[in-house]
Amino acid sequence: MTEKKHILSILVDNEPGVLSRIAGLFSGRGYNIESLCVAETNDAKISRLTMVTAGDSVILEQIKKQLNKLINVIKVADLTGQDYVERELVLIKINAKAEHRAEILRINEIFRGRIVDVGLEHYMISVTGDSDKINAIINLLKPYGIKEIARTGSIALYRENQTKV
Amino acid sequence: MTKLTGSQILMAMLKEEGVDTIFGYPGGAVLDIYDELTRTDLRHILVRHEQGAIHAADAYARASGKVGVCLVTSGPGATNTVTGIASAYCDSIPVVIFTGQVPTRLIGNDAFQEVDIVGITRPCTKHNYLVKDVKDLARVIREAFHIARSGRPGPVLVDLPKDVSNSKVIFKVPDEVELRSYNPTYVPNRKQLSKVVELIKTAKKPVIFSGGGIILSKAHRELADLAQKTRIPVTSTLMGLGGFPATNPLWLGMLGMHGTYRANLSISECDLMIAVGVRFDDRVTGKVDEFATNAKIVQIDIDPTSIxxxxxxxxxxxxxxxxxxxxxxxxxxxxxxxxxEESREPWLHQINEWKKTTPLKYKQGKKIKPQFVVEKIYELTKGEAIITTEVGQNQMWAAQYYHFDQPGRFITSGGLGVMGFGLPAAVGAQVAAPDKFVIDIAGDGSIQMNIQEMATAVQYNLPVKIAILNNGFLGMVRQWQELFYDRRYSSTMFQHAPDFVKLAEAYGAVGLRATTPEEVEPVLRKALSTPRAVIMDFVVEPEESVYPMVPAGAPITKMLLV
Structure with missing residues (x-):
């Protein structure tokens, strides 16, 4: 069976220790977390946790069942294969010497990024998009010397008219 | 309305949940709770080690069908229960554990006897709580009991900081629990069941494979009914023993690593397996790729993760x-x-042949055979005793040679395999069933792991009987060393052991010893007619092994036989 990336959207009680239960479940059972993003929803008692994980279909089924088994997990939805919107935010601090500044700005423009900080020898660029887009701009900027990167990990929602999570 | 302290609320809620007995050990963080205990009619069994409390509560739950309750202090009191919590979790036993905690203002300060027990027990409890505000206490206790006993049961821990147990709030009995994220599925999908019916109609060689789920959901009558009307033979896991009468002709015996020949062969030959309340543990399946390869498999379980x-x-x-x-x-x-009757005949005939050619057996010798002791215990108690075990050879011989006809009679640490389980479990079971014989079938290794609970048994006049199959070895490990490590007995031989007869006497119990096969029955008779706690030291053949045995990772048909 082949390993496949899955985006899970998980609604949980907004309580202390819940994240630890989920992280512990994954480490204890040897499951994979590629990225994890968690914040309160419009209902202050509920948080949404968006996780990118990987595994074959048997593992994925177990992951979803094990998550559902946690008392604080309200709902687990696997967005993969559904119609959804995925976004990730990245901040890239990049060397920007005079001779490269124009090219960097062009790349930034193509990706509809924003310069959020600027110095004599650096830019900080903020870009949002799905993971592929973020990977693409990072690859394009690499040759100029990336100093630091901070990525949020993916968040995602179903498009409307689909089952709500 | 009057205000109650956290401790008073705890007592009121225990009553509300139908608790009349708890097992525990006091300490600084639970002083207020223990003080409140003196003003209730709750029965508190003071153990000698917190591990004893949790195992006793576990066995109490299994013998009584109620939720077991355990109360210990913070820090080491709490960590001492972890092994027992993990065991109850593996075996899906409903237990609620109350641990003391340092006052909320000190949490996180590395205070004296502070430990993050909620963090420690997260992976081995069904759920756990740290109560930070006394206002939440009543609701949390209600939820804890609800979660422990419903769905697939399991242990739930409630951590109680000292200031929560001694501060006051207006108390109101909380409503029934409603948790939006926890709704176990009790009623199955009928469509799936009609598929099962179809499979039963066409199967030539069906087998029912039952487990602890039968006992936990009290489904033994329904199981017997199903087997009878379809004439399908039944095998079970260690945890399922007693779920189907061992004296019924359709009984195959236990399957797996030390299962019977006919049970293991039936599994690999069957064309339909109806698995009920099992989780296909590696000790049952052996090599997974060669497990029941000819069968359509039906699995019934309340926990989707088991499927x-x-x-x-x-x-x-x-x-x-x-x-x-x-x-x-x-x-x-x-x-x-x-x-x-007719259509099942060839299959049942085949199984009977296996039983005839290769039954469970052992060779008698000059020395006492441990299997013989278990057989005698079965004979003299007419199969009516509650048997607890330690872990290792003693546990397997008990499973093989004591034939359980009823649920709740075999109490063993199945999933986690905890040495030192049997004696405190016997204490808990005897408290739950004062009129039954409760016998711990023990090894000389395991019994020393929680021997201190003899004092508990004596203090509360619990007439538990401890049958030590004393071979001077850590027998099961020795057996593996014999078979797979060229008899290099690395650290499995005890070069010093206590005199168990004197030890019994030192605890105020009765000590008996048998060294020859002839002495076995008289010693057992004496023990059974003594209305006090008894330790029986059976000096058995040191290098006796448990057979059949499937080597780890081999298919279950590859059995080593006597």
Whole structure:
């Protein structure tokens, strides 16, 4: 069976220790977390946790069942294969010497990024998009010397008219 | 309305949940709770080690069918229960553990006897709570009991900081629990069950494979009914023993690593396996790729994670074992199965042949054979005793040679395999069932792991009987060393052991010893007629091994036989 990336959207009680239960479940059972993003929803008692994980279909089924088994997990939805919107935010601090500044700005423009900080020898660029887009701009900027990167990990929602999570 | 302290609320809620007995050990962080205990009619059994409290509560739950309750202090009191919590979790036993905690203002300060027990027990509890505000206490206790006993049962821990147990709030009994994220599926999908009925109609060589779920959901009658009307033979896991009468001709014996020849062969030959309340543990399946390869597999379980975890099944059914079997039985009643006596005959005949050619057996010798002791215990108690075990050879011999006809009679640490379980478990079971014989079938290794609970047994006049199969070895490990490590007995031989007879006497119990096969029965008779705690030291053949045995990782048909 082949390993496949899955985006899970998980609604949980907004309580202390819940994240630890989920992280512990994954480490204890040897499951994979590629990225994890968690914040309160419009209902202050509920948080949404968006996780990118990987595994074959048997593992994925177990992951979803094990998550559902946690008392604080309200709902687990696997967005993969559904119609959804995925976004990730990245901040890239990049060397920007005079001779490269124009090219960097062009790349930034193509990706509809924003310069959020600027110095004599650096830019900080903020870009949002799905993971592929973020990977693409990072690859394009690499040759100029990336100093630091901070990525949020993916968040995602179903498009409307689909089952709500 | 009057205000109550956290401790008073705890007592009121315990009463509300129908608790009359708790097992515990006091300490600084639970002083207020223990003080409050003096003003209730709750029965508190003071153990000698917190591990004893949790095992006793576990066995109490199994023998009584109620939720076991355990109360200990913070820090080491709490960590001492972890092994027992993990064991109850593996075996799905409903227990609620109350641990003391340092006052909330000190949490996180590395205070004296502070430990993050909620963090430590997260992976080995069904759920756990740290109560930071006394206002939440009543609701949390209600939820804890609800979660522990419903669905697939399990241990729930409630951590109580000292300031929570001694501060006051207006108390109101909380409503029934409603948790939006926790709704176990009790009633199965009928469509799935009609598939099961169809499979039963066409199967030539069906087997029912039952587990602890039968006992937990009290589905033994429904199971027997199903087996009888379909003439399908039944095997079970260690945890399932007693779920189907061992004296019924359809009984195959336990399967797996130390299962019977006929049970293991039936599994590999069967064309339909109906698995009920099992989780396909590696000790049962052996090599997964060669497990029941000829069979369509039906799996019934209340916990979806147990299904498709280790074994791919053809018909998954999520539901409570009792309710599911009840419905399945009704559906079968409306079907024409033809003459099952006749159609099942070749299959049952084949199984009987296996039983005849290769029964469970051992060779008698000059020294006492441990199997013989277990057989005698069975004979003299007429199969009516509650048997607890330690872990290792003693546990397997008890499972093989004591034949359980009823649920709740075999109390063992199945999943986690905790040495030192049997004696405190006997204490808990005897408290739950004061009129029954409670016998711990022990090894000389395991019994020393929680021997201190003899004092508990004596203090509360619990007439538990401890049968030590004393071979001077850590027998099961020795057996593996014999078979797979060229008899290099690395650290498995005890070069010093206490005199168990004197030890019994030192505890105020009765000590008896048998060194020859002739002495076994008189010693047992004496013990059974003594209305006090008794330790029986059976000096047995040191290098006796448990057979059949499937080497780890081998298919279950590859059995080493006597």
């Amino acid at each position: 498709q975890k280790n074994i791919q099944v053809d018909v998954p059914v999520v539901g409570d074992c009792k309710i599911t079997l009840e419905i399945l039985n009704q559906m079968i009643d409306h079907e024409d199965l033809g003459n099952v």
